[in-house]
Amino acid sequence: MAITINIPQFRKDLIDWFEKEQRNLPWRKNQDPYRVWVSEIMLQQTKVDTVIPYFNQFTKSFPTLSALAEADEQEVLKAWEGLGYYSRVRNLQTAVREVVENYDAKVPDEVESLGNLKGVGPYTRGAILSIAYNKPEPAVDGNVMRVLSRILLIEEDIAKAKTRKIFEQAVRELISKENPSYFNQGLMELGALICTPRKPSCMLCPVQDHCTAFAKGVEQSLPIKSKKTKQKIEDHFTLVIEDDAEKVMLEQRPDTGLLAQMWQFPMVSKKEVSESLLQTYIKEKFEIDVIQLEKLKPVKHVFSHITWNMDVWRIKGVGQPKGLMLPLDEVTQYPMPVSHQKVLSQIQEYNGN
DNA sequence: AAAACGGGGGC
DNA sequence: GCCCCAGTTTT
Structure with a gap:
């Protein structure tokens, strides 16, 4: 897929906006890879407002990777109570114990070792590598697929597993090598604040000039998503x-x-x-x-x-x-x-x- | 490729 | 009531 937008200008517009408009969130206080990791796991399928108090309490109870590795499982589960998807925290503790055992309690900074940890999939791996280690890796979540489907007019079904690869390839071409952290976070922040699922605030959008869907007036009908499971x-x-x-x-x-x-x-x-x-x-x-x-x-x-x-x-x-x-x-x-x-x-x- | 896996919030 | 959400694992 040929990308036709002005890539250097797009990067600058996105990153400048993120520097100015980013929310003050507890996991943005520093770049501690452990805290970035915890936040990314909590934020899976979960809203920022829900996560904030859990993140504060969790990092207070388990301030370091080693503390979490040594903690009692029931206490850890109790700290996650009410957040849902409880396998997330059981996998997280399994993974940090693995990091203590195999990586001297340092969160790996390589694709292979990081991605093999329990509960660390393609998104979380890319988020940790870019945000904590400033490596130009894609971190494609629902926000990123929505934002880029509009900007680049990608009409693949985002419910399909293999569609994520299309967006990862697009990010690889777009991402800033100078500031991959802010680039990735900017895409997600834009999805959360401006380029929302319904009624996006295109008039406030810092990258409106680059958006193909907006130019054609079809932003409301993107992304394409099938799938509805009967419950x-x-x-x-x-x-x-x-x-x-x-x-x-x-x-x-x-x-x-x-x-x-x-x-x-x-x-x-x-x-x-x-x-x-x-x-x-x-x-x-x-x-x-x-x-x-x-x-x-x-x-x-x-x-x-x-x-x-x-x-x-x-x-x-x-x-x-x-x-x-x-x-x-x-x-x-x-x-x-x-x-x-x-x-x-x-x-x-x-x-x- | 599809289903399992929680919970909350917007409209 | 339906859809959405900073996804990963299992089947």
């Missing part, structure tokens, strides 16, 4: 099991899959147990005698690909329940997904708080 619905019983000491039961989710290793109130799919058999199921599974069974307000939780309809039941039992029992005010010490934080709120409301 499933799952119905579950969610069990708040209380013993005579007023402790409640928590269980840990499996090591892999959805919300891996997070803690929750025991849950069972309605495909496995019917409401009429619920009491028998509880009695056998948790080895208690049920003396009270109340239905509370249901909780609905929407993921990107699944909707959980959770019928919440409060169960009073006698005996020694098979499972972790702890006082209600201590469950927050365990990393729990937002869905079950909603359940916890139901209980507290029911208890009159």
